[in-house]
Amino acid sequence: MAPRGVSPLVGVLCLLVVTVALAATVLVAVPVGSAPEPTVATFDAAADPTGEIRVTHTGGDVIDPEALDVRVRVDGEPLAEQPPVPFFSAGGFESAPTGAFNSATTTAWRVGETASFRTAGTNGPSIDPGDTVTIRLSVEGYSVAELEVTA
Known part of the structure; x- marks a missing residue:
């Protein structure tokens, strides 16, 4: 029979071993640093005073x-x-x-394809000749491109 002062120490050590073993199991089961690779692509854009904005996927x-x-x-x-x-x-x-801007599109946006939309007269500010139009594209929260064109 162990002395009274040794029993609590043995119990604490057993709990510590079980805790370390569980932590090691969780670390092996859950991958660390599995963030998705950011998208890399290039684009060209155009905007005109009718409110039409066109973006062409040029690479990546x-x-x-x-x-x-x-x-x-x-x-x-x-x-x-x-x-x-x-x-x-x-x-x-x-x-x-x-x-790619149309919800009926069923395929990925590939190099060489152009997507466009037109702002309505109720959406401001309106695009006038000479205005600078900036189009920012993000994929899954990552900024992919910021395009600046003159209407």
Whole structure:
């Protein structure tokens, strides 16, 4: 029989061994640092005073339209309504965007393909001749491109 002072120490050591073994099991089962690789792609853009914005995928990774986020500014001021890409009909935009911006698109956005949408007259600021239009593209929260064009 062990002396009274040794029993609590043995109990604490057993609990410590069990805790370390469980922690090691969890570390092996859960991968650490498995963040997705950021998308790398290049684009070209155009905007005109009719409110049409066109973006062409010119190189790099294919883009999943469902993971895409588009933000537009005109002379530094964000549009009141931003395009909820992909979409078909949305407040602040004319219906039927094209390419990867259209919700009917079932394939990834590939090199050489152009996507476009047109702002509605109710969405401001309007795009006037000479305005600087900035289009920011993000995929899964990662900024992919910021394109600046003159209307």
